[in-house]
Amino acid sequence: KAGVTQTPRYLIKTRGQQVTLSCSPISGHRSVSWYQQTPGQGLQFLFEYFSETQRNKGNFPGRFSGRQFSNSRSEMNVSTLELGDSALYLCASSLAPYNSPLHFGNGTRLTVT
């Protein structure tokens, strides 16, 4: 069974631009979550989706948004990029909507210059 797939693997953007990251969960998984990983803050929760509904949102500004499609694929968008948005963005999927292990993709490395 294929794992969580994230595209693109690497992105370089300029301040002020926007970016869309994509995630395909493990087949059969309907719960998708996004995390940001930086050397300074570690792994921080961004969003959680189940059946196209956002169930939880982390403490990030409104420039960060996401959505989930009917096939469980998910996208996240960051508008008006700032230098501090440079990070590894990780998507994870799980079989059940709670108390179920998250399985992570290898992430999208975003660099903002």
Added chain:
Amino acid sequence: GESVGLHLPTLSVQEGDNSIINCAYSNSASDYFIWYKQESGKGPQFIIDIRSNMDKRQGQRVTVLLNKTVKHLSLQIAATQPGDSAVYFCAETLGEGGATNKLIFGTGTLLAVQP
């Protein structure tokens, strides 16, 4: 200003020894705990999980111990191998009535296995 990188605690062990990685979790209401392994350039990889109604769970070469009294979690790796070298994270879910998979991650421990 510049962000300061997390100073990861490091555990250095000899190949073949047993490793114990410790984690203090934050919320006494947390009811589900997971250990992840992250190698360079990859996402976190699920190792083992444990629910709050258990105090021990064993997998292949790994054991997780949960002490709810002192909010402490540990991961024991038997016969540590060079391939075990990675950063290890503990994570907890806050339960919230069973309505979420939201994870709160620890800062991580770097395990360095010396051949």
